[in-house]
Amino acid sequence: MGKPLEGIKVVELATYVAAPTVCRMMADLGADVVKIEGRGGDAWRMTAMGMTNSPADENPAFDVFNAGKQSICLNLKDPKGKEVFFKLLEQADVLVTNTRHQSLVKLGVDYESIKDRFPRLIYATLTGYGYEGPDCDAPGFDNVAFWSRSGILASLLVDAPGNYPLNTRGAMGDVTSGSILFGGVMTALYQRERTGKGDFVTMSLYNAGIWVSGGCMMMAEKPYSYPFPAPRFGNSNPMNLPYRCADGQWMRCTIFEYERYADKLFAAMGIADDIAALGITDMNSLTALSDRAGPLLERAFATRTAEEWLEKFKVLDIVCGKLNLYADVFEDEQALANEYIQSYHCLNGAERMITTAPVRLGSQGALKVGQPFAPGQHGEEILRALGYSDEDVAGMKTSGALF
Numbered sequence: 001m002g003k004p005l006e007g008i009k010v011v012e013l014a015t016y017v018a019a020p021t022v023c024r025m026m027a028d029l030g031a032d033v034v035k036i037e038g039r040g041g042d043a044w045r046m047t048a049m050g051m052t053n054s055p056a057d058e059n060p061a062f063d064v065f066n067a068g069k070q071s072i073c074l075n076l077k078d079p080k081g082k083e084v085f086f087k088l089l090e091q092a093d094v095l096v097t098n099t100r101h102q103s104l105v106k107l108g109v110d111y112e113s114i115k116d117r118f119p120r121l122i123y124a125t126l127t128g129y130g131y132e133g134p135d136c137d138a139p140g141f142d143n144v145a146f147w148s149r150s151g152i153l154a155s156l157l158v159d160a161p162g163n164y165p166l167n168t169r170g171a172m173g174d175v176t177s178g179s180i181l182f183g184g185v186m187t188a189l190y191q192r193e194r195t196g197k198g199d200f201v202t203m204s205l206y207n208a209g210i211w212v213s214g215g216c217m218m219m220a221e222k223p224y225s226y227p228f229p230a231p232r233f234g235n236s237n238p239m240n241l242p243y244r245c246a247d248g249q250w251m252r253c254t255i256f257e258y259e260r261y262a263d264k265l266f267a268a269m270g271i272a273d274d275i276a277a278l279g280i281t282d283m284n285s286l287t288a289l290s291d292r293a294g295p296l297l298e299r300a301f302a303t304r305t306a307e308e309w310l311e312k313f314k315v316l317d318i319v320c321g322k323l324n325l326y327a328d329v330f331e332d333e334q335a336l337a338n339e340y341i342q343s344y345h346c347l348n349g350a351e352r353m354i355t356t357a358p359v360r361l362g363s364q365g366a367l368k369v370g371q372p373f374a375p376g377q378h379g380e381e382i383l384r385a386l387g388y389s390d391e392d393v394a395g396m397k398t399s400g401a402l403f
Contacts, residue, residue: 001363003030008189010094011085012036012069013076013109016044017171018142018205019098019126020065021178022185026094027068028357028367034088034382035069036076039403041375042066051170057347059372064354065175067344068370070378073403076107080401085109086117087386094122094185101127102137111200122188124201126181131202142205146173150209155216155228177208179358233294237287239265241294242323243301250323251306253313258283264316269300339366347372376403 008031012023020035020042027033035042048061075081089095097104104110111123125131128140129149147153147168157165181203188199210217219226230236239255239262255261259282266272274296280286286293301309306322313320322328329335330353341353357367379402383393396402 003364004361006030008032008094009092010034010096011088011092013085013095013097013099014126015042015098016047016141017065017174018178019096019124019181020044021175022096022124022126022182023069024065024067025179025182025357025359026185027370029359031094033069034378035066035071036085036088037071037073037375037403039073039075041071041073045375055348057374058350058352060346060352060354063344063346063372065171067354067372069373070382071373071376072379072382073376074379075401075403076109078399078401080396080399082107082109084383084386084388084396084401088382089114089118089121092118092121093189094124096124096126096181096185098126100137100139101125101131115198115200119198120192120196121198122185122192122201123198124181124185124188125203126177127202127204129206130204140205142171142173142177143168145205146177146209149206150213151217151220151228152209152213155213155220157229159227159229159231159234173205173209176212177203177205180208180211231291233291235287236290237283238290238294238297239286241297243298245301245306245309246303247305247307249306251301251309252321252323254319256283258286261316261318262286265313265318268312268316269297270303271296271300342366342369344369344372347374 005026008026010023010026010031010033012020012033012035014020014023014035023031023033023035042062044065045056045059045062048059049056051061052059054060072084074084076085101110105113108114111125115121115123127136128138128145129135153165153168157163181201184201184203188201192198216226216228218224220228227235232241237255239253242250242252244250253265255265262283263272266275275286275293278289278292280289280293304312310320310322324332330341335341340356340358342356343351344354345351354369356369359367380393383396383402388396393402
């Protein structure tokens with residue numbers, strides 16, 4: 001059986017992570033994706049190499065958001081380069097970009113400028129802060145637009161003397177935003193099947209941060225005004241917090257149904273009498289006395305190793321787990337069994353593990369990761385498929401239209 005997006009053609013005019021995530025997912029599902037890079041390639045290539053201290057031909061932190069695409073290095077400021085771009089769009093179903101709006105306007109490739117020329121095109125953009133408002137043209141990365149401005153980062157802070165905000169990691173807001181935009185693109189493609197018309201699909205890092213924070217934002221809204229950031233134990237359910245075990249490993253349980261699980265948890269931890277002595281009988285009283293109950297749990301967790309607690313809690317059907325490090329996931333049987341990570345080969349032949357798109361279709365099984373590529377690796381092949389001759393290609397290289 002073929003892949004569900006076979007025959008769909010995508011042009012990616014994007015750098016870094018968020019917008020390329022959309023196209024990586026589409027490529028895994030069978031779409032033909034042409035990535036347009038500038039001179040030297042996507043800036044994320046160098047950033048990613050620095051993250052892993054790896055050579056250019058072994059760049060898994062780049063491949064994880066780009067594998068399976070074709071690359072051409074074009075100069076869109078050159079008339080011939082722009083001509084190639086438009087020829088690609090003539091065949092394309094989707095354009096995905098994170099280029100700032102004012103730059104798109106200067107190039108004459110913003111949505112309003114080209115929508116009539118390409119009426120069936122799905123034009124998808126990913127911005128920092130959206131298309132309206134005072135910061136619509138501001139630059140944005142996920143650590144500021146997604147994590148900081150949305151309230152996520154400050155709210156994760158434990159309110160304690162000498163504490164400081166978390167150091168966010170590895171483009172998580174970008175991947176979240178790109179995954180949401182992927183859904184928007186799929187919706188627009190489905191709508192086009194009914195109407196025959198393309199559409200303009202937008203998503204921003206800031207919007208994604210607000211969306212994933214919906215529950216917490218409703219708690220913080222007046223008149224509820226939940227106090228973020230909160231102390232470790234303070235007006236919250238202490239059964240949902242991380243605790244350090246005897247072996248130094250942190251672990252966490254999650255219990256929302258007090259009547260079903262709490263008594264079993266307290267008995268297993270040997271603190272049932274202490275909890276009862278505090279007058280705790282339900283979730284409301286537990287939350288109100290969390291500053292008293294929390295330290296009891298903290299001391300109890302410290303008496304056994306994480307593995308010992310996991311064995312006890314799993315028998316009781318209590319949701320629990322260790323706080324893994326990223327390196328632990330590569331050896332996690334659950335991740336391997338579901339192919340959440342797969343083996344692949346870098347350009348230099350080195351075998352590495354790579355994360356897979358979080359989409360599972362029963363007809364497809366786990367999606368296979370595509371091939372990595374060098375900047376502009378497929379440029380001449382793409383141009384010939386568009387009808388350009390060898391002489392045309394040579395001329396573009398000379399003029400600077402093709403890098």
